[in-house]
Amino acid sequence: MIKQRRLLDQSQVFEVLFDEPPVFMITPQQSQQFYNYFLAADVQETLHWIQKKFKQLHDRDAYAYHHYQLCEEIINQTQKSLHSLQIPEEALDPLPVHSHYCATYTSLVEWTEEYVQMALNAVQAKKNLTDSTMAFIVNYMEQHYADDLSLDLLASKLKITSSYLSGLFKNKIGVNFKQYLNAIRMKQAEHLLLHTNLKIQDIADQVGYRSLTPFMRMFKKTTGHTPSEYRRSHAE
Structure with a gap:
């Protein structure tokens, strides 16, 4: 019955085992959409994508572990995207607590957003470095x-x-x-x-x-x- 726990900031008592609510998986199309937003370092669209996915779970009265699974999947998507851009995960600052210590819906969403935000900052930093690198190269070639x-x-x-x-x-x-x-x-x-x-x-x-x-x-x-x-x- 513990699997029936919801992400609520209050005590929960379970006396009856209910059918598990239907949940969704991230489709390949949605995964590509996340990657496109992430690659462009588009903070607004990336965070909106995250909020939308969590809300879909929340609106279906999904269990807590479903939300943790979504969080883990978003982390995996982020790490794969960082790897494709040759950005080591070590470039991110460690968060003070692990996602599994987030006991409420709001805290888990905020934790996920904070993690992805740090990754996006690393992407933007690399984009800035890349742009300045290319500006130097083009200028150097035109001069030499x-x-x-x-x-x-x-x-x-x-x-x-x-x-x-x-x-x-x-x-x-x-x-x-x-x-x-x-x-x-x-x-x-x-x-x-x-x-x-x-x-x-x-x-x-x-x-x-x-x-x-x-x-x-x-x-x-x-x-x-x-x-x-x-x-x-x-x-x-």
């Missing part, structure tokens, strides 16, 4: 495109792995590091061809190509013309 740039060089400056930086770059910019660097170099080469009288070899050198052949190949691939043709066609 003529240098011998590489993914390994930038990763070492940021003290992160080149594989992580590669994934971050593709995710945020939409193209890989080499493609973006080539785009910067070709844009600058076009500018120099149209606004200076520099020799093509000198232009290639100024935009980061130490050999003329790969520069010519990339320029033709990008614009459909050789550098000489490009300069001549725009001069007419």
Whole structure:
């Protein structure tokens, strides 16, 4: 009969064993919805999602252990989401009490919200770090495109792995590091061809190509013309 206990702030006496009330499971669609809110660090929508799920249980007069099960499932969803973002759970501050010490509906909901809120803070902190990291990378590339740039060089400056930086770059910019660097170099080469009288070899050198052949190949691939043709066609 102890399983019939509700999350109420009062004594409960059980004399008859009632049928267990119907409860619900979190569907894959609802789980994906939670993940989307969590990934976006959307505090309002994530907490609203939690409150809605608890209210559905509460309105069905579910037992206390059903509420604890929901709490555990939300914790598991949160931990999986943190793992997918490569955020260790150790990054969260420990809560003073475990959820099982929450004796009332309100205290359990508040405990769950507090746990998820801490996780969301960690997600937002990583998003801020990611945004500042990408801003640094893009600015550095635009200032040093003529240098011998590489993914390994930038990763070492940021003290992160080149594989992580590669994934971050593709995710945020939409193209890989080499493609973006080539785009910067070709844009600058076009500018120099149209606004200076520099020799093509000198232009290639100024935009980061130490050999003329790969520069010519990339320029033709990008614009459909050789550098000489490009300069001549725009001069007419």
